Amino acid sequence: MAYIFHFPDLGEGVHEGKIVKWLVREGDVVKTDQVLGEVETDKAVVEIPSPSAGTILKLYFPEGGVIRVGQILTAIGAPEEQAPAQVEEHGAAPAEKAKVEVLSQAQEHKLGDGDSKIHVTVHGERELGQSATSQIPYPQLQKQAIPSSAVLATPAVRQTARELGVELSMVKGSGPGGRITPDDVKVFSQNKGQALAVQSQSQAQMLTPQATPQSVQQVSPQQISIQQPSQQVQAQSAQIPWQPQFPSQFQQQPQSAQPQPRTLPSFDGPTTRVALTQLRKAVARKMVESAQAIPHVTHVDEADVTELWAVREQLKKLVEERTGVKLTLLPFLAKAVVEVLKKFPNFNASYDEAAQELVLKNYFNLGFAVDTPEGLMVVVVKDADKKPILQIASEINDLAGRARERKVKLDELKNSTFSITNIGSYGGVAATPIINHPETAILALYRMRQKPVVREGIIVARNVMPISVTFDHRVIDGGDAARFVNEIIKMAESPQASGLAKVE
Amino acid sequence: MPVTKIFSGETYRIQVLDESGNADPQLEPRLSNELLERMYRTMSLCRVFDRKAIALQRQGRMYTYAPVEGQEAVQVPAAMAIGPADYSFPSYREAAFYIARGAPLNKLFEYFMGWEAGQEAPKESRDAGVSIPVGSQTAHAPGAAYAVKLRKGKELAITFFGDGASSQGDFHEALNFAAIYSLPAIFLCSNNQYAISTPRKIQTASASIAQKALAYGMDGIQVDGMDPLAVHLAVSEAAKKAREGKGPTLIEAICYRFGPHTTADDPNKYREPAEAQEWRKLDWPARFQKYLSAKGIWTPEYGQKISEDATKEIEAAVASAEQFRDDPLTMFDYVYNKPTGHTLEQRKELEDEIAKRKAAGLMR
Numbered sequence: 001m002a003y004i005f006h007f008p009d010l011g012e013g014v015h016e017g018k019i020v021k022w023l024v025r026e027g028d029v030v031k032t033d034q035v036l037g038e039v040e041t042d043k044a045v046v047e048i049p050s051p052s053a054g055t056i057l058k059l060y061f062p063e064g065g066v067i068r069v070g071q072i073l074t075a076i077g078a079p080e081e082q083a084p085a086q087v088e089e090h091g092a093a094p095a096e097k098a099k100v101e102v103l104s105q106a107q108e109h110k111l112g113d114g115d116s117k118i119h120v121t122v123h124g125e126r127e128l129g130q131s132a133t134s135q136i137p138y139p140q141l142q143k144q145a146i147p148s149s150a151v152l153a154t155p156a157v158r159q160t161a162r163e164l165g166v167e168l169s170m171v172k173g174s175g176p177g178g179r180i181t182p183d184d185v186k187v188f189s190q191n192k193g194q195a196l197a198v199q200s201q202s203q204a205q206m207l208t209p210q211a212t213p214q215s216v217q218q219v220s221p222q223q224i225s226i227q228q229p230s231q232q233v234q235a236q237s238a239q240i241p242w243q244p245q246f247p248s249q250f251q252q253q254p255q256s257a258q259p260q261p262r263t264l265p266s267f268d269g270p271t272t273r274v275a276l277t278q279l280r281k282a283v284a285r286k287m288v289e290s291a292q293a294i295p296h297v298t299h300v301d302e303a304d305v306t307e308l309w310a311v312r313e314q315l316k317k318l319v320e321e322r323t324g325v326k327l328t329l330l331p332f333l334a335k336a337v338v339e340v341l342k343k344f345p346n347f348n349a350s351y352d353e354a355a356q357e358l359v360l361k362n363y364f365n366l367g368f369a370v371d372t373p374e375g376l377m378v379v380v381v382k383d384a385d386k387k388p389i390l391q392i393a394s395e396i397n398d399l400a401g402r403a404r405e406r407k408v409k410l411d412e413l414k415n416s417t418f419s420i421t422n423i424g425s426y427g428g429v430a431a432t433p434i435i436n437h438p439e440t441a442i443l444a445l446y447r448m449r450q451k452p453v454v455r456e457g458i459i460v461a462r463n464v465m466p467i468s469v470t471f472d473h474r475v476i477d478g479g480d481a482a483r484f485v486n487e488i489i490k491m492a493e494s495p496q497a498s499g500l501a502k503v504e
Numbered sequence: 505m506p507v508t509k510i511f512s513g514e515t516y517r518i519q520v521l522d523e524s525g526n527a528d529p530q531l532e533p534r535l536s537n538e539l540l541e542r543m544y545r546t547m548s549l550c551r552v553f554d555r556k557a558i559a560l561q562r563q564g565r566m567y568t569y570a571p572v573e574g575q576e577a578v579q580v581p582a583a584m585a586i587g588p589a590d591y592s593f594p595s596y597r598e599a600a601f602y603i604a605r606g607a608p609l610n611k612l613f614e615y616f617m618g619w620e621a622g623q624e625a626p627k628e629s630r631d632a633g634v635s636i637p638v639g640s641q642t643a644h645a646p647g648a649a650y651a652v653k654l655r656k657g658k659e660l661a662i663t664f665f666g667d668g669a670s671s672q673g674d675f676h677e678a679l680n681f682a683a684i685y686s687l688p689a690i691f692l693c694s695n696n697q698y699a700i701s702t703p704r705k706i707q708t709a710s711a712s713i714a715q716k717a718l719a720y721g722m723d724g725i726q727v728d729g730m731d732p733l734a735v736h737l738a739v740s741e742a743a744k745k746a747r748e749g750k751g752p753t754l755i756e757a758i759c760y761r762f763g764p765h766t767t768a769d770d771p772n773k774y775r776e777p778a779e780a781q782e783w784r785k786l787d788w789p790a791r792f793q794k795y796l797s798a799k800g801i802w803t804p805e806y807g808q809k810i811s812e813d814a815t816k817e818i819e820a821a822v823a824s825a826e827q828f829r830d831d832p833l834t835m836f837d838y839v840y841n842k843p844t845g846h847t848l849e850q851r852k853e854l855e856d857e858i859a860k861r862k863a864a865g866l867m868r
Contacts (some may be wrong), residue, residue, distance in 0.1 A: 005563070008564020010561075010767070044768070044773075046562060
């Protein structure tokens with residue numbers, strides 16, 4: 001009988017591992033304790049020795065694949081034996097594992113088939129299935145079985161979701177314990193398609209994916225959690241009676257649900273109520289989403305743009321005559337950003353929370369925040385890496401103009417991979433922009449000023465511009481941000497050497 | 505004279521087998537061939553045990569394990585330099601010591617597979633169970649040694665710990681207490697260069713751990729911990745001194761932990777693989793084989809046979825341990841000689857939980 005090698009907890013509390021490499025292939029004959037391959041967990045890269053001698057019937061995951069504890073890694077047996085199908089269900093959440101531990105002893109007795117102990121235990125895990133789940137009468141187990149934030153879905157379902165572009169945390173699972181089935185994903189995907197079609201007719205909803213750097217103060221997450229009204233806590237408690245009664249400020253927002261509106265106190269004075277425009281509502285929603293999802297950190301520095309400014313002065317008149325575009329420093333710095341993004345792929349990426357993977361983007365669409373009378377919009381210059389500076393300048397000019405007149409197309413507001421907010425024309429030395437979710441960083445440019453700067457012991461007047469990058473601290477660290485900005489500064493400070501002087 | 509010297513001290517290092525396995529004629533202990541063979545066989549067995557334990561953990565057949573490889577020449581010769589009635593207080597990385605003291609291999613596997621009964625020892629055993637809290641066991645040894653002294657016994661107490669534990673308060677209290685009462689105690693520090701990821705050089709500003717003994721008014725010595733003869737010599741001398749009422753000894757055995765801190769750790773994150781290669785040159789097998797070969801004991805065939813026997817013995821122990829089943833309630837039986845109030849309460853709680861689950865059809 002084949003030895004079914006279920007992936008074990010390789011550390012203490014490890015839930016999954018990535019196959020770094022296989023040292024054997026299907027069909028190979030292996031000895032007991034021969035190294036089969038290497039697996040990386042969040043704790044260590046370890047070699048996996050074969051628990052049995054025989055022929056490798058099947059390797060269930062390719063190199064680079066992520067296996068969860070309890071899933072089958074490989075099956076080893078006689079050459080003519082059939083490898084079993086991959087196990088469904090478990091491993092998706094710690095709750096599953098806890099359940100198995102509780103039940104394993106009973107299963108061991110039931111399945112005394114002469115195989116080794118752990119083999120029997122994990123078989124038990126498979127055989128438990130759904131009926132056992134539904135029998136568990138203990139609240140603490142049920143509590144674990146329906147975590148509010150964890151997504152219960154098999155790797156196959158996760159793959160389907162990725163292919164269909166479905167965010168799994170938005171999908172309500174119809175399977176046991178809230179597990180998401182393949183049908184759930186497909187139905188959700190179809191409904192989403194309809195929803196999108198409706199959305200495209202509404203200018204306001206069209207703007208949902210955009211972020212604004214300016215309204216930070218109004219929607220800081222701290223304020224939101226502190227002001228949570230007590231009836232909301234009670235409502236949750238009624239649904240899930242075993243939920244501990246934490247003080248309201250410790251209550252977490254459900255990840256996917258719409259935030260419950262918070263009531264205002266009565267104000268002691270005359271007030272006027274102004275309805276938000278659709279665009280403003282979309283901005284507000286998007287800001288809360290980004291601010292809550294992403295731990296923001298801002299790094300600020302200064303660039304001496306005197307030389308770059310000289311380049312711009314030289315070209316300004318010529319460009320305006322030829323194209324009608326008023327050349328600013330923005331397109332130069334946008335070009336520098338694109339070049340630097342190539343060296344820092346984490347900044348041109350999205351963090352997939354469900355898969356805990358960073359999605360690096362091999363294309364460079366720059367978003368530019370535009371301050372319109374109705375509110376913030378982000379216009380997108382596609383494939384900025386393939387465009388010369390003058391073209392970027394003219395596209396920004398065109399898009400921003402049409403955004404202010406509400407003539408911009410939906411397609412021109414989508415799919416940015418990195419955003420830039422330029423508030424230099426209004427002033428400012430530093431701000432704390434909000435990242436355009438699901439991007440991982442946003443660059444901000446501030447007003448260039450003449451400042452006394454020490455050059456080789458002499459104080460000289462130079463044109464200095466503050467530059468900041470706000471980044472998602474889950475996937476980027478302060479050191480990376482500093483290096484990222486340093487590279488941009490380096491390019492901006494020597495436009496001839498860095499190629500920024502070449503505009504077409 | 506207002507300035508007077510109040511203390512000066514020196515600390516020495518001993519090595520019997522040089523790096524090529526040649527014995528120093530002055531220091532070479534005249535051990536019987538029988539003892540040398542037993543030492544080599546046991547150390548070889550421990551290495552096979554160790555590697556098998558890691559493999560079992562990687563295969564999901566055993567839980568967390570703290571690998572010994574690189575420290576066998578500390579633990580096994582030490583076990584063979586003390587008497588069966590002596591007390592011992594090992595840490596969690598002393599599987600080789602337990603094996604050398606005669607603990608059944610299957611029981612060791614059972615312990616690491618999660619069975620509390622794996623730590624069960626015969627009534628007459630004076631080897632304490634595995635101590636997980638770092639350094640806690642260093643304080644137990646002087647306690648036992650004090651008891652021996654009070655009843656005018658001839659036994660001693662030995663405790664094992666690492667370089668990291670030498671920074672714990674328990675260690676300093678233990679040394680101080682043992683020295684004050686001139687207790688028959690041996691403090692054997694396996695300085696394996698790392699406290700999890702903390703390297704020895706930032707563990708203490710002292711040039712050695714051995715020299716810390718001087719401050720407490722006791723003897724301290726450093727030995728090559730990959731030299732089984734040096735360790736045997738140092739522990740034998742310390743034991744003799746202890747039995748003669750001449751007080752405790754701190755022994756620092758310089759060795760290297762070739763493996764991870766535990767199976768949940770990745771040493772490549774805090775040290776270079778090249779470092780292990782350097783230490784490998786000092787590893788005991790080649791040196792000891794050379795010495796035993798000169799004595800006419802070791803031949804390649806002899807080594808092969810020992811290794812094959814060890815593998816068979818380990819495989820049989822694993823097979824036996826994997827069959828082992830026990831009532832989980834027995835875990836409370838071993839905490840104290842007689843269960844106390846709160847162990848009985850906990851036992852009752854687990855008993856009720858099991859009954860509930862059986863009633864719900866979740867357990868048999």
